[in-house]
Amino acid sequence: MSNILEIRNVTKIYPDMPRPALENVSLSLEKGQVLSIIGPSGSGKSTLMRCCTQLEKCTSGEIEICGIPLGKSKEDDRKALLKTSLVFQNFNLFPHFTVKRNITEAQVKVLKRSKEEASRIADELLKRIGLYDKKDTYPCYLSGGQAQRVSIARSLAVSPEIMFFDEPTSALDPELTGEVLKIIKDLALAKMTMVIITHEMRFAHDVSDKVVFLENGHVLVEGKSDEVLGEALTNERVRKFISSLG
Ligand SMILES: Nc1ncnc2c1ncn2[C@@H]1O[C@H](COP(=O)(O)OP(=O)(O)O)[C@@H](O)[C@H]1O
C-alpha cells in the first residue's frame, strides 16, 4: 500500500501558546484518497496543513510526503514541496498577473517547463474549470468563485501528487460555493489525492474517504466518511459540532 501522506505523532508548539497547537497527531492517506479535516476554530486544522506543506515546522514527530521525510534535508524538502500544493481560503492569486500567467508562472519558474508547454497546460486547465474566456483578465475582475477556480487550476498546473485545501469556500458568498465544490468533486472522481479542511459537511460526507475531527490539537474521531458524518455517528461531541453549523 503506498501512502502519499504519513503523519506520525506530530506535535506543534507555538512559543506564545499555553498548550500545544497539535499533540501527537497521526494520520495517513493512500494515493487517490480524500481526507476531510473538520473541527472547531482553533483546533489546529490549519497548523496541521501548514506543517504538511512546509509553511511551518513541527516541533516533534514525522511527516512523509510520498515517502520523503520532511525537515531532514534541504534536498528532500525541496522534492517533497514539488509534490504538494495548497489552495488558500483567500485565493492568493498574483494581482498583477493575468489569469493565464497566474497558471503558467510556477510551471516556468519552478518546474522549468517551456513557455509553450506551460501555455498549453494552462489553456487545458482553463477549459476544464470553464474559464478559458477569462484567460487575459486580471484577478480583480473575477468573482470570488471564479478566483478560487483559477487558484485551483494554478495548483493543478504544477502536477502535485497531493493537494491541500484550507477552507476553500469560506471566503465565498454562499451562492458561489457550489461551483468551487463541483471542481473539487471532479478532482476526487479523477482520483486526485486531497486533504480538505471544510465546514461544508454534506460535501465532506460525499467527497471523502476518511474524515478526521480535531479538537484542541488532538484527533478526537477518525473514520470512514459514513462513520463520522453519516447515520453511524455515535460521538456526541462531533454530533453537537455538526448541528452547531446548522
Ligand atoms: N503562528 C502562530 N503563532 C502562535 N499561535 C498560533 C499561530 N498559528 C496558530 N496559532 C494558534 O494555534 C491554534 C490552532 O490554530 P489553527 O491551526 O489556525 O486552527 P484552525 O485552523 O483549526 O482554526 C490556535 O489557538 C491559534 O491561535
Ligand SMILES: [Mg+2]
Ligand atoms: Mg484554519
